[in-house]
Amino acid sequence: MKFSEEFEQRFAEMVPHYPTKRSALVPTLLYAQDEIGFLSDEVIAEIAVRLDLTELEVRNVISYYSMLTTQPRGKFNVQVCTNISCMVRGGEEILEHCSQNLGIGHKGTTPDGLFSLEEVECIGACSWAPAAQVNYDFHENLTPDKMDRVLEEYRKSGKQ
Amino acid sequence: MADVTFTVDGKKLTAAAGTLLIEACKSVGIEVPSFCYYPNLSLQGACRMCLVKVEKMPKLQTACTTVVSEGMVVVSDNEEVRQARKAMVEMLLGNHPLDCPVCDAGGECELQDMTFSYGAAESKFMEAKNHKDEQQWSPVVFFDRPRCILCYRCVRVCGEAMDVWALGVQNRGVNSIIAPNKEDHLECEECGMCIDICPVGALTSGAYRYKTRPWEMKHVGTICTHCGDGCKTTLGVRRSDTGLEIVRGDNRDKSGINGDFLCIKGRYAFDFANHEERLTEPLIRKNGTLTPSTWEEAFALIGKKFADVRDRDGGQAIGVIGSTRTTNEESYLLSKFARAVLKTNNIDHHRTADFPALAAALRAKPNATASMVDLFTAPAILLIGNDPTERHPLLAWQIRNNVRLHRARLYVINSQPIKLRRQSTGFFEIPSGAEGQVVEFLSGNDHAAGNLVPSGTGRDALFALRDKLRGEQNLVIIVDSEVRGAEIASLIKFGSAIPGAKFVCLADYANSRGAADMGLYPDLLPGYHSPTGHSQFHTDWGEVPQAAGLDLVAMIDRAKAGHLGAVYVVGSNPVGRLKIDPFAFSKAFVVVQDMFLTETAIMADVILPAANAYEKSGTFTNTCGDLQLLKKAGEVAGTKSDFEMIVRIADAMGFNVRKLVPFGGGTRADMGQSRGAQSGEADRHAVWLEARGLEPKLSPFDPMAILDEIQRLVPGYDVSHINLLAGNSQHTSLAGSGTGAAQRDQSIAPANDSLFSSGTLGRYSSTLKSVMESHQQKTTEAVAAD
Amino acid sequence: MADLVFHPDEVKVVSRRFGQGATDIDRYLELDGYKAVEKALAMEPDAIVNEVKNSALRGRGGAGFSTGMKWSFVPKQSAKPKYVLCNGDESEPGTCKDRLLFEHDPHAVIEGVVIGGLAVGARSGYIYIRGEYRYLSVIMQKALRDAYAKGFLGKNIFGSGRDFDIYWHGGAGAYEVGEESALMESLEGKRGIPRIRPPFPAVVGLWGGPTVINNAETLANVPHIILGGADWYAKLGTPKNGGTRLFCLSGNIAKPGVYELPMGYNLKKMLYEVGGGIPNRRKLKAVVPGGSSCPCLTADEIDVSMDFDSVMKAGSMLGSGGVVVIDDQQCIVKFALRTMKFYRHESCGWCIPCREGTDWLEKTLIRFHAGGGLKKDIDNMQYLSENMLGRTFCPLGDAAAMPTIAFIKKFRKEFEDHLEGRPCPYEPEGAVERLPVLSH
Numbered sequence A: 001m002k003f004s005e006e007f008e009q010r011f012a013e014m015v016p017h018y019p020t021k022r023s024a025l026v027p028t029l030l031y032a033q034d035e036i037g038f039l040s041d042e043v044i045a046e047i048a049v050r051l052d053l054t055e056l057e058v059r060n061v062i063s064y065y066s067m068l069t070t071q072p073r074g075k076f077n078v079q080v081c082t083n084i085s086c087m088v089r090g091g092e093e094i095l096e097h098c099s100q101n102l103g104i105g106h107k108g109t110t111p112d113g114l115f116s117l118e119e120v121e122c123i124g125a126c127s128w129a130p131a132a133q134v135n136y137d138f139h140e141n142l143t144p145d146k147m148d149r150v151l152e153e154y155r156k157s158g159k160q
Numbered sequence B: 001m002a003d004v005t006f007t008v009d010g011k012k013l014t015a016a017a018g019t020l021l022i023e024a025c026k027s028v029g030i031e032v033p034s035f036c037y038y039p040n041l042s043l044q045g046a047c048r049m050c051l052v053k054v055e056k057m058p059k060l061q062t063a064c065t066t067v068v069s070e071g072m073v074v075v076s077d078n079e080e081v082r083q084a085r086k087a088m089v090e091m092l093l094g095n096h097p098l099d100c101p102v103c104d105a106g107g108e109c110e111l112q113d114m115t116f117s118y119g120a121a122e123s124k125f126m127e128a129k130n131h132k133d134e135q136q137w138s139p140v141v142f143f144d145r146p147r148c149i150l151c152y153r154c155v156r157v158c159g160e161a162m163d164v165w166a167l168g169v170q171n172r173g174v175n176s177i178i179a180p181n182k183e184d185h186l187e188c189e190e191c192g193m194c195i196d197i198c199p200v201g202a203l204t205s206g207a208y209r210y211k212t213r214p215w216e217m218k219h220v221g222t223i224c225t226h227c228g229d230g231c232k233t234t235l236g237v238r239r240s241d242t243g244l245e246i247v248r249g250d251n252r253d254k255s256g257i258n259g260d261f262l263c264i265k266g267r268y269a270f271d272f273a274n275h276e277e278r279l280t281e282p283l284i285r286k287n288g289t290l291t292p293s294t295w296e297e298a299f300a301l302i303g304k305k306f307a308d309v310r311d312r313d314g315g316q317a318i319g320v321i322g323s324t325r326t327t328n329e330e331s332y333l334l335s336k337f338a339r340a341v342l343k344t345n346n347i348d349h350h351r352t353a354d355f356p357a358l359a360a361a362l363r364a365k366p367n368a369t370a371s372m373v374d375l376f377t378a379p380a381i382l383l384i385g386n387d388p389t390e391r392h393p394l395l396a397w398q399i400r401n402n403v404r405l406h407r408a409r410l411y412v413i414n415s416q417p418i419k420l421r422r423q424s425t426g427f428f429e430i431p432s433g434a435e436g437q438v439v440e441f442l443s444g445n446d447h448a449a450g451n452l453v454p455s456g457t458g459r460d461a462l463f464a465l466r467d468k469l470r471g472e473q474n475l476v477i478i479v480d481s482e483v484r485g486a487e488i489a490s491l492i493k494f495g496s497a498i499p500g501a502k503f504v505c506l507a508d509y510a511n512s513r514g515a516a517d518m519g520l521y522p523d524l525l526p527g528y529h530s531p532t533g534h535s536q537f538h539t540d541w542g543e544v545p546q547a548a549g550l551d552l553v554a555m556i557d558r559a560k561a562g563h564l565g566a567v568y569v570v571g572s573n574p575v576g577r578l579k580i581d582p583f584a585f586s587k588a589f590v591v592v593q594d595m596f597l598t599e600t601a602i603m604a605d606v607i608l609p610a611a612n613a614y615e616k617s618g619t620f621t622n623t624c625g626d627l628q629l630l631k632k633a634g635e636v637a638g639t640k641s642d643f644e645m646i647v648r649i650a651d652a653m654g655f656n657v658r659k660l661v662p663f664g665g666g667t668r669a670d671m672g673q674s675r676g677a678q679s680g681e682a683d684r685h686a687v688w689l690e691a692r693g694l695e696p697k698l699s700p701f702d703p704m705a706i707l708d709e710i711q712r713l714v715p716g717y718d719v720s721h722i723n724l725l726a727g728n729s730q731h732t733s734l735a736g737s738g739t740g741a742a743q744r745d746q747s748i749a750p751a752n753d754s755l756f757s758s759g760t761l762g763r764y765s766s767t768l769k770s771v772m773e774s775h776q777q778k779t780t781e782a783v784a785a786d
Numbered sequence C: 001m002a003d004l005v006f007h008p009d010e011v012k013v014v015s016r017r018f019g020q021g022a023t024d025i026d027r028y029l030e031l032d033g034y035k036a037v038e039k040a041l042a043m044e045p046d047a048i049v050n051e052v053k054n055s056a057l058r059g060r061g062g063a064g065f066s067t068g069m070k071w072s073f074v075p076k077q078s079a080k081p082k083y084v085l086c087n088g089d090e091s092e093p094g095t096c097k098d099r100l101l102f103e104h105d106p107h108a109v110i111e112g113v114v115i116g117g118l119a120v121g122a123r124s125g126y127i128y129i130r131g132e133y134r135y136l137s138v139i140m141q142k143a144l145r146d147a148y149a150k151g152f153l154g155k156n157i158f159g160s161g162r163d164f165d166i167y168w169h170g171g172a173g174a175y176e177v178g179e180e181s182a183l184m185e186s187l188e189g190k191r192g193i194p195r196i197r198p199p200f201p202a203v204v205g206l207w208g209g210p211t212v213i214n215n216a217e218t219l220a221n222v223p224h225i226i227l228g229g230a231d232w233y234a235k236l237g238t239p240k241n242g243g244t245r246l247f248c249l250s251g252n253i254a255k256p257g258v259y260e261l262p263m264g265y266n267l268k269k270m271l272y273e274v275g276g277g278i279p280n281r282r283k284l285k286a287v288v289p290g291g292s293s294c295p296c297l298t299a300d301e302i303d304v305s306m307d308f309d310s311v312m313k314a315g316s317m318l319g320s321g322g323v324v325v326i327d328d329q330q331c332i333v334k335f336a337l338r339t340m341k342f343y344r345h346e347s348c349g350w351c352i353p354c355r356e357g358t359d360w361l362e363k364t365l366i367r368f369h370a371g372g373g374l375k376k377d378i379d380n381m382q383y384l385s386e387n388m389l390g391r392t393f394c395p396l397g398d399a400a401a402m403p404t405i406a407f408i409k410k411f412r413k414e415f416e417d418h419l420e421g422r423p424c425p426y427e428p429e430g431a432v433e434r435l436p437v438l439s440h
């Protein structure tokens, strides 16, 4: 199992921040996922060894956090918030619109592997609703048109 | 800790500070319901069934996490409390499949009981229930998520108490699910504790699923027949066309020395009893082939042959091999039968520990052996050799949980990094086979250190360890069977300098200790008395041959040379287990009593189909010396107990069975009254019985008659009769034993059983077989993938 | 990144440096940065605690507990190390204020953590930021590096002879992890299951050590209190409710945004003057005054002072400062459903009432909203919520139950309008898949 230099550096820096090794688990998993795309069996085995945990414990933790996944997903994970503040300002329409635009539903991935779609809970953009996140980037005060433009940008950048 | 005073339901109560409210209530008979609370496991506060009203607290409080405090006023049951509990049950039932009619746990389900108690009978829930298919996690563990109420008992017992950590919780919210360590299956010790502790039918046993309904079984609490630890197991028995079939083993009767614990064998491996290859009629070799016969024919033949050989060539021409899985009563009877009827001291068994040496060293020391219960309470334990996790699962459980719950100090000296090392405060690795050297070193022989550690720093550690041990009190010292003879004497010498030290010698089979205590030795009578000279037995049994007999090895030699005319093998398979030459006994008349056509039985001239320990009453003594009662559970038509068979053979030999078994009102066990000088005391046995308020037994086949004699004659066995019969273990002591034997016993051979094997019995247990196979398959898969 | 707003009624304390480039440490220093820590270093720990107590600062994370009081619970002597933990998990729907703090003024949070540490005798602190806020983690990590570089963190801070370390820690998506004890579990690398209390975190917290846990906004206020004084701060608000608050206006409001207003600001005024009223000529139906777990207030109930005690008296809670406005074109059943969907999704699953109750309520609300409801469903939902309330292992169960009870009580008619096959009056024809009326 090989991770990037950057990951290794981060990992090495992070572990001594805590009195127990396993404390680094959640951020480590997220960084690993950012790099590999998802938490494969191999990643799980590797992190378990590094942090002196059983694979079961690592899986227990992974399955608890909604951002962590053991399934591959698209290069761009489109996460549309439909929670209350977004909902009353059209969050559901944005989600529906994305679904039409991408041809996939909640937790689906486009055949070209470019996009995944997810309906998510409040992402802390309530005052700028409706909002979505593509990977870690926020897109706020969305309208269907604006959403289309956002997706188009990603489509372009992903095809390069 | 200091006591605090508080009030529950108007009753003033006192309890030690730190006591949990739920326990304080229980101790005065106020039942606070709970799912997730389980004594000795970590607290959860998850099920909210134990909510009670605590004065001055706005919200209801969980009795399972509340510690009693001075002046606390508690109401355990009022309208608000009942309503809260009722609602919890209603919410649980919302997604519960309510498949009680087909659920294994139906009738013994805590959720059913709780529903009954709190009247959550009306369903307010109309939505489709969340479904998940049942999963098989191992040959013996099935999981049905919809029935699971997420009390996390299984996860905790597996992790905290078993130190296996094979179960986890995954996902969150209503999707939470108990998950096995290998994604879709378990890799674990297969102890089944998770199934036992599950309050509902979410975890079920592969060995029992869908076999019957709990109320159609009779539940018999008896002692496991697999290893030397002596767990109580509750066998579920159902009438079948061949007698009484054992359909389930579990631990619902938690009154045994094992408390909550039971391992894979105690739980599932009863099924050898139901094996289709069980022998159910006597077989006599006729013209070279084993031919079914009647019992009468078989006994007559054996009686005649045995008597002929004895009368012609003397007792020394007969050999007897006893069993480590027959009851104490049977072993004692066999010992007596060999000596008094066959007139031979040629008697032996498969030895797995040097108890004669232990008896020799402890005969003058009362209270020097530790009971299985002591291992859970001792402040410090020293374990030399052995891997109890594999070979003594209960002992391992006791030690592990003693360390966890009472912070006992565990010192492990071993050639392998055994699992109990994880609990140890000190672990010392030694070369394999050096256990004896360890003992020599401990007892003060510094030269022995050289055989244990080559290097300097390790040497210091070894000396430091010895100093630490010398500073302990009430240390329990447990040794593997590698430690024998003079080493045991050294061990006792070392331990005697430690105040309150106690000892355990580990032996492998369910009644290895009993076989030793009951004198299945050529040179020892029951209680480790020598046949040479004079002991109680010489008085009570009548004439006993004085010269030591032949041990197993010598018997084989003698047989090969054609000097053994008859061999009597009771419940033992020396050909299969000790790898002795199958043709060793071919020149002798061989009688075998067994359940199966074993490697030994197949050589026999007469085979008598025997009942096993689950099919008879009697007692077992575990490796610690705890005496426990066996109750008859199953029954297979066409078999007889070894006890009855021995008596019948004696009878067929024309022996007065009253002299063998002290039964009937007119019994004169020792014929004492015939000797003028002692006629005053007439009948010692009757005197003994009367003094204890006991009645003479009425049948020659009643093992309890022999138990009375054992209690009367075997040192250390005169324990409380009533406690024993009540199902409690009674610790026997070696103090007052005969001389024992101090020389190193070369014939001890470990049983080499693992967690999943159990000698001949194991081979006939389809459950153990399937577990072994699935584990082997997984290891080969893993190897192939590498 | 997120747009800033402005209103003349605002009293800028924690938002003072928003938009001022204060992420740059030198710029931050120009804006009085790190003066508070220096001042605190010269104070006795008890004096710091008293100052914070007297400022009437109450926790901005939701429960509104007195911060100074919480700090005073930390034992003076402890065999295990003590910690300060900054709660930046911000996940309560309607709340988006800590995000602005981390984005615009990360050093203020750092200062707050250090001062908290000095007050209770801790030598290290952790700043936990929810996983979705990755860009803020980047900002925070840079801020920490800069502070270390200047000697404000690490060994011998400000040449005082004292050491203090702060580490960033990232979450990975879980609302429940905002609950203080679940946060500690999460930080220890475990599932976010809350802990049994007592013992409370102030006594046994992170890795068993005494731990002060505060919301990011709470901590960001602390340097201002140290510099400006307890009296000044306390007087900004109402008695027992010191200072200002970041209110996140969202939903059907003309000028949504995060406004810093004094404690006790009138809600009606907040909606109509600060927030510009309800757009599209619609009317106000209800307000959720403090994040999704707070019971809603109807249009008639909004003349209330926005401080912890007054809102409590009005039957709701000030919570985390998320003010969600619902106009008259919104369906309350749907709103209740979306709220419950959130709690069902976020319940950690540990205890029966929360795990099963939220699932059951969500399922019933789905059917109800889709026209499959019966009258007794309304009663059942109320029964269930009331039986969850106060009986769960942690307050998440309450958070799910309280708004539901309020929706049903205050808008029962709207629920009845959905009964027995009637289509949702607020949804266009065909927008909701109709579900059959169930009976049994």
Ligand SMILES: Cc1cc2nc3c(=O)[nH]c(=O)nc-3n(C[C@H](O)[C@H](O)[C@H](O)COP(=O)(O)O)c2cc1C
Binding pocket: C058, C059, C060, C061, C062, C063, C064, C065, C067, C087, C088, C089, C090, C091, C092, C175, C176, C177, C178, C179, C180, C181, C213, C214, C215, C216, C218, C219, C394, C395, C396, C399
């Ligand atoms: C379910 C739940 C979620 C919570 N989420 C947060 C959160 O995201 N941020 C936060 O600061 N406090 C949150 N809290 C409150 C914390 O438990 C805790 O009270 C708070 O961090 C204390 O800080 P304060 O005293 O400064 O408010 C949550 C509480 C509960 C019960």
Ligand code: SF4
Binding pocket: C176, C194, C346, C347, C348, C349, C350, C351, C352, C354, C355, C392, C393, C394, C395, C396, C397, C398
């Ligand atoms: S109330 Fe219970 S299930 Fe819900 S989040 Fe808290 S502990 Fe978990």
Ligand code: FES
Binding pocket: B033, B034, B035, B036, B037, B044, B045, B046, B047, B048, B049, B050, B051, B062, B063, B064, B065
């Ligand atoms: S027994 Fe107390 S909550 Fe389960």
